[in-house]
Amino acid sequence: MNKIKTLVVAFLLISFASFAQSNDQPLKIGYTNVEYILLQLPESKQIESELKTHSTQLENQLKGKYSEYEAKLQAYERGAPTMDKTIREDKEKELMNMNNSIQEFQRNAQMSLQQKEKTLVDPVIAKIDKAIKDVAKENGFTYVISNQALLAGPEDGDISPLVLKKLGVDPAKAQQTPEPAAAKPAATTPAKSATKSPVKKKN
Template sequence: MKNLFRSVALVAVIFLGTQYVSAQQKIGHINADEIFQMTAEFKTANEQLRTLNDAKTKELQGMYEVFQQKQTEANEKLRNRSEANKSTVDAELQTAGQELQTMEQRIQEVQRVAQEDLQKKQQELLTPIQTKVMNAINAVAKDKGFAYVLDTSNGNVIYFQGGEDISADVKTKLGIAANATPATPAVAPATR
């Protein structure tokens, strides 16, 4: 009986101790995307991505303009077709149609490759920055004794009140000015 009482008392002490420790856990929050976009590295990478995106867009626009010009020429030939030149114009239109189809396929291929290149470059440039930001968040959370840090940027936190916003500490750790504003991404972010 005495052992049973000791066991119950021990379980109660453990339970209450666990509840006390749980109640003491600190919870913080941060907008990680905003911090990410404030880093100098992101702004540099963003400019590189914008330049690459602009170059790919310009290349595709040039190809599309040539395609439209050839299409206009083919339409003009079709309008000027008569019985006298029908067989010659029909042969030219058939050749032009094949050429236009080949050009369209080439444009689609260049567009696909451009998209892949942009995604690959985005991954190459942004992954190290993401790692750096996450390391800074983890270091600040550890230094300040947080058990949990919630990321308010991904929309999963519906409501938070209280807790401690560790954004300023992470900005300081990353060397970001307190009044810095996030850069607007040059291209849609890849999955992070």
């Protein structure tokens, strides 16, 4: 949810100076909630599904790498006392490289998940942005702000139902409580971590 909020933060204050009315007409201000509108769209379920699939793939890959690391670490710990120094040092180097690889994968997986989310959400946000601007122009609103920045205002200032109609969604069927449009992706870090030093060199 936090990532979705980050992606829509640019819409906390949306101005439409180009729609300003002439000086003899009153200022007309509307408000809406981009995150709420995003939740109502059919695309939100698709975003949730694709993010979950992508997250699961990354997590399974990471778990596989960690399981391999754990198996090699345990084998090393069992055999280390009787290993030749050269072999032991080679095993230690291999384990350190695997540990570094796991940590790099964790960082890359997080970036991949963020990029995937941005790729999925940005086009929908652009569509919502256009719908808000169209509604503002058609209904004579000079400005439209986020209701998250609104302390008080008339009910008829809420343009969310009009925006939903513009986007082909029946406002009467919209959920009343805003929720995240996409479920929080599964963590890409396994229960354990490979961040600890895998071995202690023996002389």
